[in-house]
Amino acid sequence: QQEKLEPINFQNKDKIHPLTKQKFSKNYFEILETREQLPITAQKENFVKLLEENQVIILTGETGSGKTTQIPQYILEAGYSYGGKYRICCTQPRRVAALSVATRVSEEMDVELGSEVGYTIRFEDKSSPETLVKYLTDGMLLREAMIDNNLSQYSVIIIDEAHERTISTDILFGLLKQLLTTTRKDDLKVIVMSATIEHKLFQEYFNNAPHLDVTGRVYPVDIFYLEEGENDYVSGVIKTSVEIHLSEPKGDVLIFLTGQEEIEDCCERLYWRLCDSKSSEIGEFEIIPLYAALPYYEQKKAFMPTPDDKITTLQNGEKKTLYGRKFIIATNIAETSLTIQGIVYVIDPGFSKQKVFDPKKRVESLLVSPISRASANQRKGRAGRTQSGKCFRLYTKKTFEQLERQTIPELLRSNLGPVLLNMKKMGIINLLMFDYLSPPSIDLLVRALETNHYLGGLDEDGELTELGHQISSFPLDPQLAKMLIKSQQYDCCDEILTIVAMLSTPNCFIRPRKRRKQADQARARFIDCNSDHLTLLNVYNEYFTIQKNQKNQWCKQNFINNRTMYQAVNIRKQLFNILRRLDLYRKSYNDYSKNQSLIELKIKKCLVEGFFMQTAYKLKRKKYLIVRDKQQVLVYPGSSIQFFRDWILFHEFVLTERNYIRTCTSIEGQWLVDIAPHYYETSKFSNGRVKSALESLHRQRKSAMEKFKKKKMKKGENAT
Ligand code: ADP
Numbered sequence: 001q002q003e004k005l006e007p008i009n010f011q012n013k014d015k016i017h018p019l020t021k022q023k024f025s026k027n028y029f030e031i032l033e034t035r036e037q038l039p040i041t042a043q044k045e046n047f048v049k050l051l052e053e054n055q056v057i058i059l060t061g062e063t064g065s066g067k068t069t070q071i072p073q074y075i076l077e078a079g080y081s082y083g084g085k086y087r088i089c090c091t092q093p094r095r096v097a098a099l100s101v102a103t104r105v106s107e108e109m110d111v112e113l114g115s116e117v118g119y120t121i122r123f124e125d126k127s128s129p130e131t132l133v134k135y136l137t138d139g140m141l142l143r144e145a146m147i148d149n150n151l152s153q154y155s156v157i158i159i160d161e162a163h164e165r166t167i168s169t170d171i172l173f174g175l176l177k178q179l180l181t182t183t184r185k186d187d188l189k190v191i192v193m194s195a196t197i198e199h200k201l202f203q204e205y206f207n208n209a210p211h212l213d214v215t216g217r218v219y220p221v222d223i224f225y226l227e228e229g230e231n232d233y234v235s236g237v238i239k240t241s242v243e244i245h246l247s248e249p250k251g252d253v254l255i256f257l258t259g260q261e262e263i264e265d266c267c268e269r270l271y272w273r274l275c276d277s278k279s280s281e282i283g284e285f286e287i288i289p290l291y292a293a294l295p296y297y298e299q300k301k302a303f304m305p306t307p308d309d310k311i312t313t314l315q316n317g318e319k320k321t322l323y324g325r326k327f328i329i330a331t332n333i334a335e336t337s338l339t340i341q342g343i344v345y346v347i348d349p350g351f352s353k354q355k356v357f358d359p360k361k362r363v364e365s366l367l368v369s370p371i372s373r374a375s376a377n378q379r380k381g382r383a384g385r386t387q388s389g390k391c392f393r394l395y396t397k398k399t400f401e402q403l404e405r406q407t408i409p410e411l412l413r414s415n416l417g418p419v420l421l422n423m424k425k426m427g428i429i430n431l432l433m434f435d436y437l438s439p440p441s442i443d444l445l446v447r448a449l450e451t452n453h454y455l456g457g458l459d460e461d462g463e464l465t466e467l468g469h470q471i472s473s474f475p476l477d478p479q480l481a482k483m484l485i486k487s488q489q490y491d492c493c494d495e496i497l498t499i500v501a502m503l504s505t506p507n508c509f510i511r512p513r514k515r516r517k518q519a520d521q522a523r524a525r526f527i528d529c530n531s532d533h534l535t536l537l538n539v540y541n542e543y544f545t546i547q548k549n550q551k552n553q554w555c556k557q558n559f560i561n562n563r564t565m566y567q568a569v570n571i572r573k574q575l576f577n578i579l580r581r582l583d584l585y586r587k588s589y590n591d592y593s594k595n596q597s598l599i600e601l602k603i604k605k606c607l608v609e610g611f612f613m614q615t616a617y618k619l620k621r622k623k624y625l626i627v628r629d630k631q632q633v634l635v636y637p638g639s640s641i642q643f644f645r646d647w648i649l650f651h652e653f654v655l656t657e658r659n660y661i662r663t664c665t666s667i668e669g670q671w672l673v674d675i676a677p678h679y680y681e682t683s684k685f686s687n688g689r690v691k692s693a694l695e696s697l698h699r700q701r702k703s704a705m706e707k708f709k710k711k712k713m714k715k716g717e718n719a720t
């Protein structure tokens with residue numbers, strides 16, 4: 001039975017904080033002023049009333065309207081924490097967004113981050129029992145649903161950025177829809193927030209829930225297309241940026257690129273081009289990269305004030321203003337999840353990194369792909385927030401017209417293997433009958449059931465096995481989780497923990513453009529020429545021995561990213577705790593000085609336990625054939641591997657202009673038929689090189705087993 005709402009009054013006449021009972025800071029009132037100017041403010045009462053009367057609300061609004069930062073506060077103020085008995089949560093598809101918004105909202109509410117306002121992202125929890133408003137990734141809310149199927153700590157759940165249609169968001173929809181008619185019928189409210197698209201789809205799905213749009217004033221944006229297509233869009237970006245800086249009126253520039261490397265590269269090139277630009281005097285400029293892997297204090301730079309204008313006197317005596325300008329070079333995170341004030345120009349090359357999965361080939365990869373028209377328009381919109389703006393599309397009008405209308409939901413183009421076990425754990429019994437917002441193809445689902453079955457997480461009837469339960473206890477890809485679970489059998493828990501932690505962080509090797517040679521030399525010391533996994537282990541092991549106050553120095557000297565290492569230590573600790581809690585940890589008794597090759601053998605076999613479905617067979621030199629799907633691939637150029645053996649295991653498949661496999665380890669074919677005989681049954685392969693190689697391996701295995709049996713029998717005879 002639902003209790004009565006008791007509103008929390010922030011604007012009381014005593015100017016005392018209703019939660020901390022302290023005086024408000026000066027900062028609070030300053031931010032309050034800007035908050036009150038947000039378009040959403042005009043709709044506050046309207047929204048609260050709607051919330052009272054409905055179980056589900058669909059809320060749309062142009063990016064920057066104030067949805068993500070304000071709505072959770074409105075809900076809290078309206079009393080939905082019921083005196084601290086319940087929480088309000090708001091999901092984000094991206095870690096960065098959850099962290100950044102939580103930080104901002106804690107400032108707005110004048111509380112410490114992690115107390116009344118907190119966030120939870122994978123491997124990082126900044127919340128506490130006091131937390132009333134929690135931002136978290138959609139993936140983390142799914143994890144919580146696995147432990148508490150009813151999500152009973154929340155009174156209101158906000159699914160933000162719903163238009164992004166990530167797998168986790170789509171699955172949460174199905175789960176919430178179910179809760180709203182069953183166990184949480186009377187005491188749960190759901191708000192679906194999205195950019196100004198697709199609200200009809202959400203409304204229909206949630207039984208015609210009411211829709212509220214909070215878009216305030218938007219200004220017109222002029223669009224400029226290229227006359228002819230351009231191949232090298234980074235050069236196009238630089239050219240356009242320089243032109244804007246030299247000849248356009250005041251206003252900051254937002255540039256959309258696809259990933260960290262490209263962004264860093266572009267920042268550097270743009271910097272030099274602006275420094276070299278012919279006109280001797282140009283306005284001050286600041287170039288700011290913005291991508292997920294960037295530490296928060298670096299990301300915050302995007303919100304810093306624009307450099308000041310400069311006034312200069314021309315040769316003819318006239319005065320001219322040189323405008324100071326910020327160039328923000330960002331990934332998709334700036335498309336809808338982060339709003340930066342003052343953007344007047346947008347440069348859009350029309351690409352983003354997207355997950356692609358081919359169920360027949362069962363390899364998933366991030367691929368730079370054309371964006372959808374909806375995305376392009378979203379990007380354009382970023383230029384018209386505060387005044388009219390310009391959007392430079394680095395493609396032709398015709399290309400624009402040929403783009404997909406909407407981005408295809410992730411659920412329809414991903415490997416569902418990892419999410420399937422989680423759905424099972426959430427108590428979803430029939431995965432084929434689940435109420436999906438957009439149902440994935442049967443092919444994808446069957447493929448996912450099959451891979452989990454091979455891995456041992458699901459039994460013949462599609463039910464979770466004991467191993468499946470264990471696997472889903474880890475916030476990891478099932479293959480990595482299985483490696484960890486099996487590591488005790490191979491007496492290498494500590495090593496596998498390290499490897500998995502390193503694989504869960506961004507690349508630790510830094511390779512600055514201008515110092516590649518030194519970087520490669522430094523790296524050579526860690527290299528294991530048969531295994532990238534062991535190379536990562538070597539880096540971590542040495543880092544671990546360095547004294548705490550010298551770690552940063554060591555990282556610098558060795559061209560290692562210290563943030564990555566710090567993260568890896570933290571992740572390893574958390575994985576260790578899970579492993580121990582499941583009673584699966586045993587300290588490895590490995591003495592590297594005595595028997596290195598034996599230890600390495602055990603580690604590699606343990607890798608096979610998890611990744612036997614990601615192997616390839618050698619064609620020639622670096623060229624391999626992926627087992628089972630017959631795709632030709634090359635070992636990634638940056639790999640440590642120098643001796644190319646017949647069989648190789650890989651962590652990742654990278655699709656670029658060529659197909660690569662990245663983070664590899666050479667293995668023995670024999671291990672494959674020993675460890676995963678069910679997967680490597682020759683009847684499942686069509687005729688060809690791989691099949692004949694496997695047949696010979698199976699023959700060897702059979703004769704070895706027979707020998708072993710004979711030996712055992714003999715022993716038996718002797719004993720009697
Ligand atoms: P929406 O969710 O509708 O896109 P938000 O609630 O994210 O809008 O943003 C509202 C306003 O808050 C924006 O104008 C944005 O500039 C501001 N804002 C958000 N995060 C920060 C931050 N970390 N620092 C400064 N301003 C911020």
Ligand code: MG
Binds near residue numbers: 064069160337
């Ligand atoms: Mg938002």
